[in-house]
Amino acid sequence: MTDRRVVVTGIGTVNAATAGGRDALAGALALGRSTIGPVRAFDTAALSSRLGAEVDEATFASLVDRDAARRLSRICRLALGACLLAVRDAEVAGGPGLGIVVGTEHGDFTSSRDFAHGFLRRGPAGLSPMIFPNTVMNTMASIAAIAIGAKAPSVTVNQATLAGDLAVARGARLVADGRADAVVAGGVDELFHDVYERLAQMGALSPMGGRGTEGCRPFAADHNGPVLGEGATFLVLEERETARARGARIIAEIAATAWGNLPVAPHTGRPGRKDPGSPVARLIRARGKAGVARCYGAGNGDPVVDDWERALLGRDLAAPDDLVPPVSLAPLFGQHGGLGALRVGAAALDAARGTSAVLVHGIARGGCRTALVVEPAS
Amino acid sequence: MSRSAARDGRPEVVVSGLGIVSPYGAGVKSFWNGLAAGTCAIKPITVIETEGFRSRIAAEIPAEVIGALGSSRRRSRADRIALAAAHEALADAGLEGAARTDAALLVGAVGGGMLEGENWYWEIARGRPSSRMGALRSILPFSHAETLGWRLGLTGPKETVVMACASGAASIALGADLIRAGVTPTALVGGVDALTHICFMGFNALKLLDPTPCRPFDRERRGMSIGEGAAFLVIEDAAHCRARGGRVHARLAGYGMTTDAHHVTAPHPEGEGMIHAMQQALDASGLDARDVGYVNAHGTGTPQNDRAEALALRRVFGEGGVLVSSTKSLVGHTMAAAGSVEAAATILALQHGLLPPTANLEQVDPDVPFDCLPVVARPAEVTAALSNSFGFGGQNVSLIFQKRLP
Numbered sequence: 001m002t003d004r005r006v007v008v009t010g011i012g013t014v015n016a017a018t019a020g021g022r023d024a025l026a027g028a029l030a031l032g033r034s035t036i037g038p039v040r041a042f043d044t045a046a047l048s049s050r051l052g053a054e055v056d057e058a059t060f061a062s063l064v065d066r067d068a069a070r071r072l073s074r075i076c077r078l079a080l081g082a083c084l085l086a087v088r089d090a091e092v093a094g095g096p097g098l099g100i101v102v103g104t105e106h107g108d109f110t111s112s113r114d115f116a117h118g119f120l121r122r123g124p125a126g127l128s129p130m131i132f133p134n135t136v137m138n139t140m141a142s143i144a145a146i147a148i149g150a151k152a153p154s155v156t157v158n159q160a161t162l163a164g165d166l167a168v169a170r171g172a173r174l175v176a177d178g179r180a181d182a183v184v185a186g187g188v189d190e191l192f193h194d195v196y197e198r199l200a201q202m203g204a205l206s207p208m209g210g211r212g213t214e215g216c217r218p219f220a221a222d223h224n225g226p227v228l229g230e231g232a233t234f235l236v237l238e239e240r241e242t243a244r245a246r247g248a249r250i251i252a253e254i255a256a257t258a259w260g261n262l263p264v265a266p267h268t269g270r271p272g273r274k275d276p277g278s279p280v281a282r283l284i285r286a287r288g289k290a291g292v293a294r295c296y297g298a299g300n301g302d303p304v305v306d307d308w309e310r311a312l313l314g315r316d317l318a319a320p321d322d323l324v325p326p327v328s329l330a331p332l333f334g335q336h337g338g339l340g341a342l343r344v345g346a347a348a349l350d351a352a353r354g355t356s357a358v359l360v361h362g363i364a365r366g367g368c369r370t371a372l373v374v375e376p377a378s
Numbered sequence: 379m380s381r382s383a384a385r386d387g388r389p390e391v392v393v394s395g396l397g398i399v400s401p402y403g404a405g406v407k408s409f410w411n412g413l414a415a416g417t418c419a420i421k422p423i424t425v426i427e428t429e430g431f432r433s434r435i436a437a438e439i440p441a442e443v444i445g446a447l448g449s450s451r452r453r454s455r456a457d458r459i460a461l462a463a464a465h466e467a468l469a470d471a472g473l474e475g476a477a478r479t480d481a482a483l484l485v486g487a488v489g490g491g492m493l494e495g496e497n498w499y500w501e502i503a504r505g506r507p508s509s510r511m512g513a514l515r516s517i518l519p520f521s522h523a524e525t526l527g528w529r530l531g532l533t534g535p536k537e538t539v540v541m542a543c544a545s546g547a548a549s550i551a552l553g554a555d556l557i558r559a560g561v562t563p564t565a566l567v568g569g570v571d572a573l574t575h576i577c578f579m580g581f582n583a584l585k586l587l588d589p590t591p592c593r594p595f596d597r598e599r600r601g602m603s604i605g606e607g608a609a610f611l612v613i614e615d616a617a618h619c620r621a622r623g624g625r626v627h628a629r630l631a632g633y634g635m636t637t638d639a640h641h642v643t644a645p646h647p648e649g650e651g652m653i654h655a656m657q658q659a660l661d662a663s664g665l666d667a668r669d670v671g672y673v674n675a676h677g678t679g680t681p682q683n684d685r686a687e688a689l690a691l692r693r694v695f696g697e698g699g700v701l702v703s704s705t706k707s708l709v710g711h712t713m714a715a716a717g718s719v720e721a722a723a724t725i726l727a728l729q730h731g732l733l734p735p736t737a738n739l740e741q742v743d744p745d746v747p748f749d750c751l752p753v754v755a756r757p758a759e760v761t762a763a764l765s766n767s768f769g770f771g772g773q774n775v776s777l778i779f780q781k782r783l784p
Contacts, residue, residue: 003559094639096654106518107540112576116496119579120503124430132580133642133770136488137519137540142771145639151651154637154773155548156540158487158520166537170552177555179635198514258561261483261536266524267515277480277533366524368536 003176007377008348009248010090010236012082012186014060015333015342016053016229019081021089022251025233025342026349034331036216036227042193048210049200052191053229053334071130072143075108079140079188080147082232082338087148090236090248092182094149097242099180100141101155103167103187104337107137110192140188152180161298161305161364163187164233164340169257169370171237181242186234186341196228206301216334218299219306219325226300229334233341235348240377252351254344255375256283262367269304269365271311279371280316280361287373291318293355296343297326298362300335309363317359326361340370347374388558391630393779394619395471395612396722397568399459401437401605401709404447405466410726412708413734414755419709420591420603425455425493426575433587436573437605437710454491454516456572456608457525463608464526464566471612472624473564481612482534482562483527484553486545486569487519488714489577496575519714522570534562540714542769543676545569546609547717547777551633553613563618568610568718577604577713584643592679592711593738594704595688595750602678605710609718611725628725631665631762631780634658638772644682645768649690652766655774656694659764663778667695670778671760672733674724676768677704678711687766688746701758703751707737717767721777724765728781731759 011021016035017028035053044050055078063081064072072080079102092098111134118126133139138156145154153174159166164187171185196205203209206216206225216227243250258279264270275281284291295313299306306325314320329343340362347358351374362370398405401419402412412419419437428434439459449458468478494513501508516525520538527536535556541548546569553567571577581587581604588601619626636658638651645652660667673695676687691702705723712719727733732755739752762780 096636099637115576115580116499116503119575120500124432124579124582127579127583129580129583129585132576132583135576135580136542136770138542138769138771138773139642142642142773145637145771146641149639151637151639151654153548153635154541154639154771155552158518158538158540160518160520170537173555173559177559179555198511201511202514259535259537261527261533263528263531263533265528266521366520367527 004178005240006172006175006237006254007240007243008235008251008254009238009243010086010092011345012085012089013233013342014055014078014082015231015233016055019059021085025345029346036334041191047197047200048207049205049214051214051227054191055231073108073111073134075188075190076140076143078190078232080144082186082234083144083148083184086184086234086236092236096151097181098150099152099154099174099183100145100150101167101171101183101185102141103157103159103163104137104189105160105163106189106195108134108139109195111135113194148184159368160366162340162362162368162370163337165360165362165370166259168235168341168344169259169372172254172257175237175239182236182238184234185237186232187337188232189230189337191228191230216301216331218301218328218330219310223301223303223306226302226330226335229336231336231338233338233345235341235345250377252348253375253377254372256287256373258282259370262369264367266366269308271307275312278316279369283371283373292357292359294350295323295326295359295361296347297328299325299328300330304365305363312363313361344372344374351376390616391554391557391613392616392619393611393627393630393725394614394624395467396627397463397466397470398609398722399439399463400607400719401439403443404462413705413723414732416735416737416753416755418591418737425573426578431582433582433589435591435603437603438573439606454494456489456491456570457516457522459608460522460526460570461529464530464610467566467610467612473612477564477622479531480534480562481532482553482556482565483523483532483536484539484549484565484567485523485526486539486549486714486717487522488540488542488545489571489574490519490521491516492574492576493572541773542771543713543716544767544769544773544775545714545717547721547767547775548635550611550718550721550777551635551775554630554633557613557615563615565613566610567613569715570608571606571713571715573606586680588679591738592707594677594679594707594736595684595743595746596739597741597743599679599681599684601680602706603710605712607709607712607715607719609715609722611718611721626782628728628779629782631778632659632663633777636774640772643770645686646772647686649686651772651774652687652690652768653693655776656764659776659778665762667699670700670762670764671758672727672763673700673702674720674763674765675702675704676766677706685745692747697747701733701751702748703734703736705734717775720765724763725779728760728763728779731757733758
């Protein structure tokens, strides 16, 4: 039995540049303007890192019903807003055939902090039963599933750097396997003071402990760390024949997905390490066609990620000089859990314009590696 | 949306390895001995402060068990029990060479290394300097998969599945999907959770914890008891397992995954999503409800869950149509690990012909029209059994295991 074919029929995004469907994302990509600037949401004066790509509250305030919004944390509203936009863009209906996959790196730490603060201030009496559910990472998916009527599997995946890529790959798997006819898949993260501060103190953000000028410069000689962003991007993935039958506006096809692991110590990378089981090589072999026309990468300015990705792709691709380094969207939107889905969305829009095969590649510290091939819909 | 093991041309999936660290101790043997004896492991909590809380008990892994695990004390408590359970599962399966290194790794997780992160946070928030900031590196749920993938040298697909209390069961179902799709012939799947302040305080705040050891399906039940543990299964393409001479614990005959899309914390009052998950699993297995002799229920002991689950069971199996027990009454609700801990319990019950009991069950709720196996394990030769796992957000996973007949 062969897999069912999977197409992209909708895009919803709430990012630092824009909020909207496929046209909004295409517009932001065409503009190509970086949204990275000094963080405004909290004070960074005492930190070595001060930049971020923030989503203005006004950008997405109107997306979620005001009464419902009062009960939701900010990250839930980001995720819900993007899911509603994606479903609207695809004009897909809820029900037992609709699933959801949410990828996130940090989840709702704001709620975890608020919940713990309640206890530290007032003891057991200060604990909020309303906040507690938000501390579990699948709450964004739960809120969105209720809103869009998703009754097929609702999955949350937690992963550094590649949360969105992995969520889209898993979502495509659910459709290909027949677990759902359509899946809303993507990722979300928010800029949160405590996480930002700790990462800055650990030297995980540009300028990584004070070396050089702060900024997001993937694959550049002076790259010195990622800059955090925030937002949510979701794609509607749909079984091709179902989409055709309902007259959906198909953007592109997810032609193949693969993911794997390079065993290295947590939070580390080894740019010299080869990958005998490379998901990219597996996809190229399985497709029986050489080469891709364009490549998006996970490189975000972290020298370990950038160098590892460049080395791996250099070995995997038939014409590496044209594709390595890959295109990074981190300078436009900042590093966050939705960025991987945004990359796949960008690849889908490229394919819709006729680009023959677009590879979306990812590698994260800790060794998780993803690959998706996006093609024009046939 | 149903799965048809072996009948649709896709690989049949079998369980070829088991590994567990439970409140009874380390290892499958101690786990099964505890279940078979009906020993309730729910006791006063020692790892976190409980002063002032409604419930102050849990099924904790004893300190001497944690101390004897062998892995570095610098790792989080959750990472340590996950490593021990995963090592046991791989050794039990006897996987070697590429069959081992190419295995997928799916870890159901919620709390991550939060216990150690909380200790750091508690000190900082109370204005005391802390030397524990390094603990934050393993605070997120994906830390377990990173640690396991590295220490076990696994190169297959790696995922961390966060689906609340259904996480462990979902990791089994999603791993089986990879095998059935031909992505990999082997997968190490399961869940892990250690006790955390947030979990303990949160369920107390929701008033979902029983001050006494939980009594699932009892008329006087007052909530659940939390627990901690790790359980991993090696699942495998049956043909691959046969070719390498591997031992089969059970066949994963079918599974279903649905979402209520109803409420963030409460199950659908009529058990709608639960019914569909069980029905999907039955459809996928090709079995009739009458073929299933035992259900290892989600059975948390909260009034809402047990009522909804009983309604769903009645719809699927008919009144009294199947034997039911909740092993959460023995080892507590092990959160992200619960689905895989209970999958292991279900498989062991099939193997031993002995169904673990529901501890502390004295007066069965009249709304639960089933024999819930009170207090004492019962010998019964069943050939197929179903394990239910439900989670916050209306996440429902049902797994059916079938005994491999000689």
